[in-house]
Amino acid sequence: MFITKHEDGFLYIVNQYDHSKQAGQVARHWGNEDFIRPQYFSSMCLGVEKHDIGWIESDEKVLFDKVKSQPVPFLSVNLLQHVDFYGKGYEKVKAEDTYAGLLVGMHWMGLYTSRFGYDPSFTFNIPQDLAPQINETITHMQKEWVDLKMELWKKKGPRSEFENHLWMNYEIVQFMDRLSQYVSMHKHDTTNKLVMGPVRRNLENKGTMITVQGQGDGTIVVDPFPFASHVETTVKQRKIPNVKYATHSEVYKALEEAEYEEVKWTFVPPVEKKTVEQVEFESVN
Structure with a gap:
């Protein structure tokens, strides 16, 4: 669950899979004159939609922190549970669409590896005693991907292509995840600015950082803009009082x-910023 606290005394809650589906809906608008759609675009969108x-x-059972007496936000989930949840999701998506499953697996492992170096500022906190087990999981998964990639490639065109x-699809998955987190964890009147990426505009591009900023009315300016046109989207959320709950059952009931x-x-x-010449021309006419 995404759980955010605001000054109005409530916990704002968005289910993890609702966020995932919302991100997938927006991802389908990707692509314009500046940002290409990579190969396997439909599978990439499915991977975004089902990555969580x-x-x-x-989400249904509601994880409960007995010490804090509140539901557990996603970044505070026990690491072994984290591995279990993502592992089950990876297997489920892979059975439906191999390429989408591969991307979900890459997204999952990227959470433990600073997104494979794409985002050095981010990685899941791994306790020292669990590091060997997590490293073994990362190694095992990447060995499995060799066979998945061979199955998908089928020697059609250069392997490098x-x-x-x-990897460009992976970049888009990461951006779409973070963009959805932005609208899932901010209030409608936010003006907060975040920089996300990098995402390549095309296969030759080195990668572009994208600035995202709310305008205080539910409008989010995305610069540079990677979508075909304006995108309207909806986030499903619930609110419960920001108090201590005596039992798991009590917080479960509040959410129900x-x-x-x-x-x-x-x-x-x-x-678009108008040039001096444009302004003068419009004033004359």
Whole structure:
């Protein structure tokens, strides 16, 4: 679950898989004159949509922190549970679509490896006593991907081109995940600015950082803009009082009784700056 605290005394909660589905819907708008759609685009969108499908059970049962007496936010989930949830989701998506499953696996392992170096500022906190087990999981998964890649590539075109498209798709998955987190963890009136990426515009590009900033009214300016047109999207959230809950059952009941609210957001490109000549021409005419 995404759980954020705000000054109004409530916990704002978005289910992990609801976030995942919302991200997948937005991902399908990817691509314009500046940002290409890589190979396996439909599979990539499916991977975005289902990258958190393994978290459905935890969302339904509601993980509870007995010490803090509150539900557990996703970044505080026990590491072994984290591995279990993502592992189940990876297997489920892989059975449906091999390429999408591969991307979900890459997303999963990237959470323990600073996103394979794409985002050195981020990695899941790994306790020292669990490091050998996690490293073994990372190694095992990457060995498994060798066979998956061979199955998908089938010697159609250069292997380097296949890998290039795969890693570009991975970059898009990471961006879409973080963009969805932005609207899932901010209030509608946010003006917070975040820089995300890098994401390549094309296979030759070295990667572009993308700035995301709310305008205070549910409109989010994305610069540079990677979508075909303005994108309207909806986040499903619930609110429960930000208090200590005596038992797991008590917080579970509070969530059961909380009504879902649909919060609408719109992603838009930055307003083009007019040149002096344009302004003078428009004033004359």
